[in-house]
Amino acid sequence: MNETPRSNDLLRPSDEDALRAELRALSTSTAFPVLFGGAVAGGVMLLSGFAGTRSRILRGLTIDFRCGLGGRAVAEQRPEAAPDYFASDHITHEYDVHVAGEGIESLLAVPVVVRGVTRGALYGGLRARRPIGEVMTDPVLRAADRLAREIEIRDEVDRRVALLSNTEPRAQRSVSESERITESYLALHELAGRISDESVAAQLRHVEATLRSLAGGDDAADTSITLSPREFDVLSHVALGCRNAEIAERLALSVETVKTYMRNLMAKLEVGSRQEAVFAARRRGLLP
Template sequence: MVMNETTNDVLRPSDEDALRAELRALSGASAFPVLFGGAVTDGAVRLSGFAGTRSAILRGLTIDFDCGLGGRAVAEQRPEAAPDYFASEHITHDYDLQVAGEGIESLLAVPVVVRGVTRAALYGGLRARRPIGDVMISPVVRASSRLAREIEIRDEVDRRVGLLANAAPRTERSSAESERITESYLTLRELAARVDDEAVAAQLRAVERTLRSLARTAPNENRIALSPREFDVLSHVALGCRNAEIADRLSLSVETVKTYMRNLMAKLEVGSRQEAVFEARKRGLLP
């Protein structure tokens, strides 16, 4: 699978840019003077990110799953190290020419695994034969985990965008459809608050706003203004959440949630939570 081959190619930032960013960060936080990596495409790793290299010999190189140290790491989904690369008997030596051309004597390969599927690989190289222990391996493994988490979030965005594409606006929806849309924009908001990459966070917020716009099925004159927090509370009520659960999800006190509910019911001119959800959907405030 190509890392950025999705149904959301226009909006999704390049996953390879995220890989290169991890390599840049590693160049100042690891003991490896040579760092490189690439995405998994059609059963192979294509090298596309580099830090500390002296030549172009590794650029664009494709590593098959059953070849070399990286192929073994990707296939077995675990870090693999070769302290004396050229003397190693545990790997094939299909890429010795390229490794030697970069002056690498010791090599580490770490797979990037997302939900059981290898999506990329990161490499660290030394220009001397040296043992590669846990202290050296750990920063690269952490970078792999961060990249895996980033890709997983982007995959979730694409899944939600796919849902959006199939959810044509219309006046009437089933309760199941309404809940799926509500759950989607709430999930996107939570992800936007957690992700470190501002470009991805902005994308998440944009998709969330688009999903929320699906609720606008009633004329403007029939709608009332809700604050962002009132909308959040009302959305969770529509999913059947009780006050304590809403308070926990939104990091509010239960009393604050109750205050929001009183304000909502006053604005909607209703006397219960169920009526508030019904009236909100009627006015086009919820999907």
Template sequence: MNETTNDVLRPSDEDALRAELRTLSTSSAFPVLFGGAVTDGATRLSGFAGTRSTILRGLTIDFDCGLGGRAVAEQRPEVAPDYFASQHITHEYDVQVAGEGIESLLAVPVVVRGVTRAALYGGLRARRPIGDVTIAPVLRASSRLAREIEIRDEVDRRVGLLTNTSSRSERATAESERITESYLALRELAARVDDESVAAQLRTVEQTLRSLTDSPPTESRIALSPREFDVLSHVALGCRNAEIADRLSLSVETVKTYMRNLMAKLEVSSRQEAVFAARRQGLLP
């Protein structure tokens, strides 16, 4: 769906949409179900259940066009109990709708924090009213999908913050190394200078530079490998082992091994304690 800075880690939102369509195929009265992600106001259909042809596959529904375009634009469910006779929608997609034998159609937007991110459709192969009882399962599916996308957005936001923090840490390390090189060079110069007053000044500057790289005392000097940091960062976000494995392209057993190693290093017995201990020691933000 919407592009994020963490596309490599983020599971496909369209897979979540397809899962909701599969659920609806057994829990709703609609024999035809389809939907897709919304990008720049247009919906590209990518999920289907109960369709008899490929005529809808890959179809792009433009903003404010057709029943779905209107639902996306107005961010509310739209119903056409007699689709082809409806006068409150445009009819750019009549050929595709007719190709699936759909006579009555429902379109429901998936809205996340005020932005339409996807649309779900339910179609009947007969002209008949679509009442609240029929609409309710699709509304629930829309709410579940919106919540799932919102959670993924939040995880991506937090992972982005961790990435930025890691980048700042790398820059700080590089700067610390340069300072170390500088005060070591000053020490060598001080040793070669005959003028004691100049040597004393050099040693003073050396001590000042050295103080910039001194670390504050901590409970331990534990070091995490890059992969251990990745795993622990996701644990801190509330991710389970399966999701961490998916995001980091690891097996679940490998993730469990990293966690066992982490808990041994931190001398704790639970995931929550590992996060608390890591934060206490400055290993996590």
């Protein structure tokens, strides 16, 4: 349950910022007047996001796994609720002073789980002893799911970016490495369209462009032939062995439109088959 290592801290925005943004959005859609949360690192969770708090007593608090309600939620990877927090006998009470200092009497903790690893937790607190039912719990569960997806996408970006530092020069590049580069910039293009944070999406597009430049943006590239962005996308999928129907599905195009792009790019490359188009594009430095 330790935090997944980050391969590119300069590129990757803070996951704590994503957590705070989720708490701000949640504050308008939940009955919990107090919301807070934190990210997991080094065997503990540091509380770093807050909405509706009246004091600073929770700020910077570190939660050990299995300690308190949140620690138990993190360790067991399931939501935990304590309608009467101070009378609860199924949790430890190391953090009673902090919970009392914020006036919380009922508490919910929901873990943020990414591919089987707990990466943080979101809390909802009430300043009264009340049952915590599905109506109150569901918005927090959805927020935790959204945050998990966001972190998962960022993890994937880091994994793809790692190719940049491990890529051989074009002359030494193997076919398998070329295919990995192609798969990576196509995946980043798809992720950029799915992510909600525009700043992260912009960074995704920047990294995608950098990976695409590995296709041949050097002095050896043939600048006499220019492929349109869609022609490039179609040819990249062809290089991965995709058929027209699969390319159409991935790019949200009709099969006939894909065929039109293929005819156009094959005419530009002066070839008569899909395989020849890939070979010619690589020879001219238009594909990795």
